[in-house]
Amino acid sequence: MKYLLLLLSLLSSTATFSAMNHGGMIMDETGMIMNHNPDKLPKDCKEISKDVDITIRGGHKFAKDFNGKMFTYDKRDWQVPGCARVNVTFINEDDIRHQFMLHGLPGYMYPKGMFTIEVYGKGQKTGSFIVPSRDYTYYIHCEVSTHTEKGMKAQLKVGKGSGDLDSILGLTAPLTPDYYPVNNDRFTWLSLAFSILIGALLIRWLSTLLVSKIKKSSKST
Ligand SMILES: [Cu+2]
Numbered sequence: 001m002k003y004l005l006l007l008l009s010l011l012s013s014t015a016t017f018s019a020m021n022h023g024g025m026i027m028d029e030t031g032m033i034m035n036h037n038p039d040k041l042p043k044d045c046k047e048i049s050k051d052v053d054i055t056i057r058g059g060h061k062f063a064k065d066f067n068g069k070m071f072t073y074d075k076r077d078w079q080v081p082g083c084a085r086v087n088v089t090f091i092n093e094d095d096i097r098h099q100f101m102l103h104g105l106p107g108y109m110y111p112k113g114m115f116t117i118e119v120y121g122k123g124q125k126t127g128s129f130i131v132p133s134r135d136y137t138y139y140i141h142c143e144v145s146t147h148t149e150k151g152m153k154a155q156l157k158v159g160k161g162s163g164d165l166d167s168i169l170g171l172t173a174p175l176t177p178d179y180y181p182v183n184n185d186r187f188t189w190l191s192l193a194f195s196i197l198i199g200a201l202l203i204r205w206l207s208t209l210l211v212s213k214i215k216k217s218s219k220s221t
Pocket residue numbers: 071097098099142143144147152
């Protein structure tokens with residue numbers, strides 16, 4: 001009976017795994033990898049030029065030195081040669097979901113031009129992709145809710161790249177800088193003068209009230 005149960009559970013787990021591993025997506029209870037590609041060469045590459053291992057950590061603690069930011073990666077800028085195989089180990093150091101999502105890969109190999117690793121909580125996953133030969137700067141971010149705006153943005157340059165992207169913490173200026181306006185116009189001064197006047201009147205009124213009370217109580221004794 002015990003062995004039968006064990007066999008049944010083994011069978012069901014392999015069935016679940018095969019069901020979750022299709023269409024370029026590898027998924028389990030800790031996260032997923034989309035468009036993992038360790039061996040298919042882009043049209044313009046005859047062979048893999050180099051194996052590049054990248055370890056990237058994501059979490060709120062890496063953003064603590066940047067005002068107004070909440071999440072980021074520990075590194076935000078890489079450079080690899082054309083036709084390189086990039087093996088990414090993405091480590092999520094938070095208890096919430098984070099992604100390493102790269103855009104701009106050729107659509108004929110990578111649906112929507114994307115390679116993605118997503119880790120649902122603390123943990124890590126490793127996946128690979130092969131870049132084409134052209135010089136280009138690939139955009140990397142975490143798409144979860146507002147994490148991109150909150151600092152989770154990076155870039156990967158292939159060859160010389162095609163320039164730097166904006167708003168990468170510690171590297172490039174934000175496209176739309178955070179702006180905390182304090183508009184001291186004449187209404188500010190008017191309302192300030194009005195408050196002072198009201199305050200002075202209140203103090204005057206309260207002190208006369210107090211004086212009359214003291215007078216009253218001294219008369220009565
Ligand atoms: Cu995130």
